Amino acid sequence: MHKRFGDNHVLQGVELKAHPGEFVALVGPSGAGKSTLLQLLNGGHVATEGTVSVLGVNPAQCSRRHLRELRTRIGFVFQQFGLVGRLSALENVLMGGLGSLKMPRYGIMTYPRALRERANENLERVGLLDFRFQRTDTLSGGQQQRVAIARMLMQDAELVLADEPVASLDPAASVSVLETLKKLSAEDGFTVMCSLHQVDLALQVSDRIVAVRDGRFILDTPTSQTDEQEIRTVYAAARS
Numbered sequence: 001m002h003k004r005f006g007d008n009h010v011l012q013g014v015e016l017k018a019h020p021g022e023f024v025a026l027v028g029p030s031g032a033g034k035s036t037l038l039q040l041l042n043g044g045h046v047a048t049e050g051t052v053s054v055l056g057v058n059p060a061q062c063s064r065r066h067l068r069e070l071r072t073r074i075g076f077v078f079q080q081f082g083l084v085g086r087l088s089a090l091e092n093v094l095m096g097g098l099g100s101l102k103m104p105r106y107g108i109m110t111y112p113r114a115l116r117e118r119a120n121e122n123l124e125r126v127g128l129l130d131f132r133f134q135r136t137d138t139l140s141g142g143q144q145q146r147v148a149i150a151r152m153l154m155q156d157a158e159l160v161l162a163d164e165p166v167a168s169l170d171p172a173a174s175v176s177v178l179e180t181l182k183k184l185s186a187e188d189g190f191t192v193m194c195s196l197h198q199v200d201l202a203l204q205v206s207d208r209i210v211a212v213r214d215g216r217f218i219l220d221t222p223t224s225q226t227d228e229q230e231i232r233t234v235y236a237a238a239r240s
């Protein structure tokens with residue numbers, strides 16, 4: 001599969017087939033093409049050559065309505081958490097369930113009870129039940145990202161696309177957020193495609209590592225069969 005933006009050949013013949021429930025880490029330097037790849041999976045970009053199949057659907061061939069339907073099956077986690085800072089953690093998580101409701105809601109008690117229970121459960125699953133009534137702009141970065149993950153869980157997604165989810169967090173919070181995502185993926189069975197700058201984090205949490213450089217996959221391997229040394233060597237060889 002290829003993706004060009006004008007003369008910029010951003011993805012140059014990449015092939016990737018993730019297995020259901022797999023945690024795939026896309027590692028690589030800035031500009032390697034990781035975000036572009038994730039955008040191709042959610043229908044934000046269209047491949048210049050080759051096809052993309054996401055949950056059995058080619059997003060490029062979807063009508064707007066089908067693309068919306070496909071995106072309800074895909075959870076997103078971004079570097080900027082995308083929370084409403086002045087609202088509580090619980091309200092932010094409830095907003096993840098809005099897709100199932102006809103009307104916008106104003107205040108926790110206007111949400112159906114079943115949804116409130118699920119939101120509380122999801123906050124508990126990310127370890128933040130005690131913080132549910134706290135404004136999210138008063139939480140730490142790691143806590144905010146875990147609220148965003150709890151909000152995403154409301155969707156019951158089959159695939160989660162995480163674009164640099166820990167880029168703005170310190171190392172300890174990064175590990176905690178990624179381990180939470182990994183645990184939830186194992187429990188619920190959703191597949192994760194996660195772009196990361198840090199190879200050490202990818203080694204800690206992923207099932208599979210795909211190293212990207214200049215739009216090519218220079219390594220695609222089960223995480224258990226590689227280590228930091230091999231990945232560094234592969235990058236050094238790709239540079240020369």
Ligand SMILES: Nc1ncnc2c1ncn2[C@@H]1O[C@H](COP(=O)(O)OP(=O)(O)OP(=O)(O)O)[C@@H](O)[C@H]1O
Binds near residue numbers: 005
């Ligand atoms: N919408 C766009 N229009 C034109 N060029 C783009 C667009 N999106 C990305 N690119 C180009 O594609 C290349 C890869 O960018 P991409 O954001 O995919 O890299 P990345 O590996 O995700 O980097 P980072 O880790 O910094 O996010 C860059 O050269 C970028 O300028």
